[in-house]
Amino acid sequence: MVETPARPESRGERKERTRRAILDAALALCEDSSLVALSLRQVAKEVGIVPTAFYRHFESIEALGLELVDESFVSLRAMLRDVRRRDPALEDVIDGSIRILVEHVHQQRAHFHFIARERAAGPPTVRGAIRHEIELCERELAADLTRLPDIGPWSAEDLRVLSNLIVMAMVATAEAILSAPRRPDAEKQIVETARTQLRMVLIGALNWRSRS
Amino acid sequence: MVETPARPESRGERKERTRRAILDAALALCEDSSLVALSLRQVAKEVGIVPTAFYRHFESIEALGLELVDESFVSLRAMLRDVRRRDPALEDVIDGSIRILVEHVHQQRAHFHFIARERAAGPPTVRGAIRHEIELCERELAADLTRLPDIGPWSAEDLRVLSNLIVMAMVATAEAILSAPRRPDAEKQIVETARTQLRMVLIGALNWRSRS
DNA sequence: AGTTTGAGTGAACGTTCGTACACCCGGGAC
DNA sequence: GTCCCGGGTGTACGAACGTTCACTCAAACT
Missing domain, CATH: 1.10.10.60 (Homeodomain-like)
Incomplete structure (x- = not known):
């Protein structure tokens, strides 16, 4: 009741x-x-x-878990829509994307925490569902990257690898924010780190591609 | 008995x-x-x-967990020693390092699995212990990177950020291997992906640094 | 108005849990 | 040879667990 x-x-x-x-x-x-x-x-x-x-x-706790996965990724997808809506390269894509990520992590703290935890430790079916959703995110990112002029002509495989790396870095950043002390300066450093890392990755991808 | x-x-x-x-x-x-x-x-x-x-x-299951963390990182540290012993740039550093990582993941499957799981879902003290150990790994990697001629003069902060990115990628690769179907071709693809990603990261780091 | 439906109840079951306590008995120190 | 230390035993407890079953009673359907 x-x-x-x-x-x-x-x-x-x-x-x-x-x-x-x-x-x-x-x-x-x-x-x-x-x-x-x-x-x-x-x-x-x-x-x-x-x-x-x-x-x-x-039917069971596990079924409830699958529901929570769906729910979590609904909000995560909303976030990705936010990121995608931004005019590309109007303001810095990296800074904007990270800012939105951080914002959503705070708004949906419990959901992000849930995903980060159960991704590694949940019941097998829940783990599978989360893995699947993250793969979808990678594919979506790969599709988005195609629209960037310097990356458009890449092979599907290269795009997959790059997307995988970026998503992985974003997941790790979200986890870092979640488990960091809730002081603004600690978070500031994490964000700064993530930004630098994303830059390294993107510049590396571009240079690596142009010489292979 | x-x-x-x-x-x-x-x-x-x-x-x-x-x-x-x-x-x-x-x-x-x-x-x-x-x-x-x-x-x-x-x-x-x-x-x-x-x-x-x-x-x-x-004293408790949690204390047992802390012991398992120590034990796991003993073998992980042994692995890192292996990596470090290789003559730098004698054969390709990236390929060799990844090969050793994969090898050790198979040899210490249970330990790696334990770390991957409890890192996100263990009791708070266990999570803390794992986080601390991983930070140590990052610092060791940063120290090693100093020995590479092109990276030696970098700032401590830049090294930290780069090490964090690389360790993160290695953790993700290990997790991928652990949760992938145990078929050689599936693993082969993961390894190939990891290799490409490491290349992207290193090339990106070098180029990013040289222009900032 | 009369009937059906289904969310929520409450008691009861057989397990498993962590932990307390008194005990046993063999290796090792004296 | 005697004593003690301590790893392992056995019993016992109160609490929490998942699941069953028969139930109530008000909203919704006919």
């Missing part, structure tokens, strides 16, 4: 509200352990329902 | 043997979950001792 609302509430609304409460509770509870160490009863207690009521919404 | 040996065995030897058995069992048991989901009783059962006997060797 999820607190009585002020006024009327349809059956479906009620259900959706409980479902959300379960997802939020799970996200919060596994913040410092992992899905694989999260119990159905903890979640139920946190939400304020009896354990068996959990099954009305999810 | 860990199987009766053929002949005499000192008290200390016996204890060490049980301790090893516990460490190995824990490493094997958390292979597809995480330390935070590993129970003392599972470990005890696997080893073949009664649950309470566990406390004769470790």
